Amino acid sequence: MYAATALAILVVMGLAIIRAILGPTAFDRLLAVNMFGTKTVLLIAVIGFLTGRPDFLDIALVYALVNFLSTIAVLRFFEGQGRKTFTHTEE
Amino acid sequence: MSWIGHYNYWAAIVLMMLGFYVVISRGNLIKKLIGLNIFSTSVFLLYISMGKIKDATAPILVDSTLAPTTVQVYSNPLPHVLILTAIVVGVATTAVGLALTVRIHERYGTIEEDEIRAKDDSL
Amino acid sequence: MLANTLDIITVLCLVLGCFLGITGGIGIYRLPDFFTRLHASSVTDSACAFLILFALMLQSGFTLVTVKLCFVLFFLILSSTTATHALAKAAIQRGFQPLLGREDKR
Amino acid sequence: METVINIVLLTFLCITALAIVQIRKLFCAIMLMGIFSLLSACLFVTMDAVDVAFTEAAVGSGISTILLLGAMTLTSIDEKRPSYQSLIAILVVVVTGAILVYGTMDIPPFGTPDAPIHRHVALRYIQQSPIEVGPPNMVTSVLASYRGYDTLGETAVIFTAGIALVALLGTYRRKTGSAPQKDKPSTLNDHLVLSIVSKMFIPLILLFGLYVQFHGDYGPGGGFQAGVIFASGIILYALIFGVDKAMRVISPSALRLLSAAGLLLFGGVGLMCIINGGNFLDYNTLAQRPIDGQHLGIFLIELGVGITVFAIMVMMFYAFSNRKGRSA
Numbered sequence: 001m002y003a004a005t006a007l008a009i010l011v012v013m014g015l016a017i018i019r020a021i022l023g024p025t026a027f028d029r030l031l032a033v034n035m036f037g038t039k040t041v042l043l044i045a046v047i048g049f050l051t052g053r054p055d056f057l058d059i060a061l062v063y064a065l066v067n068f069l070s071t072i073a074v075l076r077f078f079e080g081q082g083r084k085t086f087t088h089t090e091e
Numbered sequence: 092m093s094w095i096g097h098y099n100y101w102a103a104i105v106l107m108m109l110g111f112y113v114v115i116s117r118g119n120l121i122k123k124l125i126g127l128n129i130f131s132t133s134v135f136l137l138y139i140s141m142g143k144i145k146d147a148t149a150p151i152l153v154d155s156t157l158a159p160t161t162v163q164v165y166s167n168p169l170p171h172v173l174i175l176t177a178i179v180v181g182v183a184t185t186a187v188g189l190a191l192t193v194r195i196h197e198r199y200g201t202i203e204e205d206e207i208r209a210k211d212d213s214l
Numbered sequence: 215m216l217a218n219t220l221d222i223i224t225v226l227c228l229v230l231g232c233f234l235g236i237t238g239g240i241g242i243y244r245l246p247d248f249f250t251r252l253h254a255s256s257v258t259d260s261a262c263a264f265l266i267l268f269a270l271m272l273q274s275g276f277t278l279v280t281v282k283l284c285f286v287l288f289f290l291i292l293s294s295t296t297a298t299h300a301l302a303k304a305a306i307q308r309g310f311q312p313l314l315g316r317e318d319k320r
Numbered sequence: 321m322e323t324v325i326n327i328v329l330l331t332f333l334c335i336t337a338l339a340i341v342q343i344r345k346l347f348c349a350i351m352l353m354g355i356f357s358l359l360s361a362c363l364f365v366t367m368d369a370v371d372v373a374f375t376e377a378a379v380g381s382g383i384s385t386i387l388l389l390g391a392m393t394l395t396s397i398d399e400k401r402p403s404y405q406s407l408i409a410i411l412v413v414v415v416t417g418a419i420l421v422y423g424t425m426d427i428p429p430f431g432t433p434d435a436p437i438h439r440h441v442a443l444r445y446i447q448q449s450p451i452e453v454g455p456p457n458m459v460t461s462v463l464a465s466y467r468g469y470d471t472l473g474e475t476a477v478i479f480t481a482g483i484a485l486v487a488l489l490g491t492y493r494r495k496t497g498s499a500p501q502k503d504k505p506s507t508l509n510d511h512l513v514l515s516i517v518s519k520m521f522i523p524l525i526l527l528f529g530l531y532v533q534f535h536g537d538y539g540p541g542g543g544f545q546a547g548v549i550f551a552s553g554i555i556l557y558a559l560i561f562g563v564d565k566a567m568r569v570i571s572p573s574a575l576r577l578l579s580a581a582g583l584l585l586f587g588g589v590g591l592m593c594i595i596n597g598g599n600f601l602d603y604n605t606l607a608q609r610p611i612d613g614q615h616l617g618i619f620l621i622e623l624g625v626g627i628t629v630f631a632i633m634v635m636m637f638y639a640f641s642n643r644k645g646r647s648a
Contacts, residue, residue, distance in 0.1 A: 001225060003321045005266060008232035010328050012239035013359075017332055019242050019251070020355055021339040027248050027305045029351045034301070035242060035255045037381070038294050039235070040358045041286060042266050044365050044373075049270055050321065053148055056370045057282040058532070058540055059361070062377045064289035065525050066552050069382040070354055071297040072514070072559050075304050077347075077389045095323060096429025101421060102330035108417040109337045116409035119399040121392060125349055128384070129337050132360050136333075139369045144438065145431030149368040150446065151539065152456035164433070166368040167442040168458040172467060175459065176474040178375045179544045179629060182384050183481035186636045189391035190488040193643060196395040203400050289524075296517045303511070 002050040009043045030074055037067040099140035106133035118204035120192045124185055131181050135174045142170035224269045231265030234258045248305060249312040256298040263290050326366050333359045344399050350388045357381065370540040371459045374532075378548040383633055386555060390640035453614045455537035463542065464618040468601040472586055475625050479583050482632035486576075489639040518560045525553035533626050537615075543622035547629025555637050563641045572638055575631045582628030589620045 020032035113126025241254025357380025364373035453461035533546035558566035598605035603617025
């Protein structure tokens with residue numbers, strides 16, 4: 001039961017990787033990475049149950065908390081780039 | 092099915108060689124650092140693969156009052172200790188490398204290796 | 215009897231969660247532009263996470279594990295929805311336009 | 321079943337690495353590095369290395385992406401095609417790889433219980449550490465007690481890296497550099513949803529950091545992870561509300577003091593052991609009962625590591641983001 005769930009999550013992860021590699025725009029890649037992060041949390045939780053030591057959910061918890069950070073950082077970076085191109089056109 | 096037994100090691104070697112390839116063939120300094128990161132991850136994988144024992148569990152003592160299980164086998168904790176610290180040290184050294192790259196960019200205006208070398212020669 | 219019912223609900227939740235997850239995966243792979251992909255992933259993501267984690271909660275009973283799963287679920291739903299919202303907003307600000315109508319080239 | 325998950329994840333990892341090698345845009349390579357790190361953390365979990373996965377989770381998802389992005393913003397976005405041929409490089413790589421694969425033939429297959437690596441000191445660690453040292457998490461007892469010297473060395477390396485970074489990039493902002501940024505505050509600050517959700521998240525991240533710090537004896541976690549998680553909380557604050565405000569929360573000079581204080585605490589515990597008549601970092605002498613001494617020693621040392629790692633990580637972030645203000 002858990003094994004089938006883990007496999008399904010792995011399939012989704014594979015599709016997200018393909019999108020992250022192909023992704024024509026940077027936003028597509030960011031979306032894929034974001035989705036990949038969510039699926040990683042789920043996979044770690046399911047693996048915990050699969051191996052019979054579900055007390056290791058702390059790792060999933062870390063990802064749930066901190067994964068947010070990289071998305072914010074990239075958005076911040078986009079903003080910086082926008083400002084840079086903006087000043088370029090000004091000059 | 093002997094290849095399954097060595098699949099981890101081979102994957103680690105493939106990753107290591109990919110990182111190595113980036114480091115020796117790409118001129119961009121940030122790309123080189125990314126390659127170095129891939130290389131170090133491959134080393135981490137190799138160590139952790141060696142520490143794993145089949146059907147063993149993580150090296151945290153199972154509370155026998157909560158989970159009355161059969162005899163427990165634990166994976167080897169030593170590689171975990173080595174790699175745990177190596178990851179944090181790795182990110183610190185990557186940061187130093189990136190700082191050097193930033194300084195090189197400020198001095199030379201480029202982070203491509205051959206352009207830097209050309210500027211060095213012309214000086 | 216009770217345990218049996220719980221198991222059945224667990225399996226149902228897991229199957230539905232996996233189905234939604236795979237739908238989202240296919241959506242993010244097949245759909246034609248950024249906004250359609252965004253809707254595919256964001257709509258399914260929260261429900262998929264909720265169903266799978268809820269199934270795990272049913273299996274773990276009243277323990278610390280359930281509390282941790284609750285926290286994971288809470289953070290996951292909060293952060294992934296916020297992230298997709300911020301992503302859509304940033305994309306609009308950068309001048310991305312949603313694909314309206316059907317384009318002939320795929 | 322675990323073997324299947326393992327093999328699939330390793331294959332994904334190789335595909336991602338290949339894509340990183342191929343892609344010319346540095347930004348895309350950094351995004352893929354994020355996926356790479358998530359995948360490797362999953363692999364560490366399947367291979368029972370929960371503490372390692374924890375560290376990778378804390379470091380890889382936040383800090384390393386942010387540092388790479390910061391460096392890329394300060395330099396260039398695209399990678400130029402190198403002028404020289406890479407055929408020789410491919411040859412070198414293939415030959416080295418082939419030799420290494422030949423070398424693996426003698427390694428016992430994955431998961432063998434009686435491989436040489438498991439016969440040496442590991443048995444002692446697994447069987448004796450709960451009795452001799454105490455904490456149920458064997459990784460913590462090996463890290464802090466049996467191999468305390470190593471950990472002291474690693475902490476010193478991190479500290480040195482922080483000093484080197486500050487020497488290279490500097491922590492203080494020139495007044496001319498800070499002026500234009502103040503008229504133009506970050507627009508992420510205006511992003512209402514984002515700032516409110518972040519305000520909810522930051523205390524929870526900090527709280528979780530403390531939990532990881534002090535629960536590391538019983539579950540996965542410890543000083544290294546806690547320091548990074550705590551730093552992530554501060555960095556999130558800086559990303560949303562601006563570095564200036566974050567610097568008012570915790571100033572660079574305070575960070576410098578903290579980074580040294582953590583390392584000194586570590587070394588001080590070692591010296592205390594000598595004063596009490598034991599060897600360096602021999603915690604048994606710290607209290608009446610040896611096991612209490614071990615407990616106290618591990619607690620203090622993890623605290624020292626946590627403080628140093630936290631201070632250095634935030635210092636690195638400040639250094640990169642201030643440089644941005646200076647060159648703009």
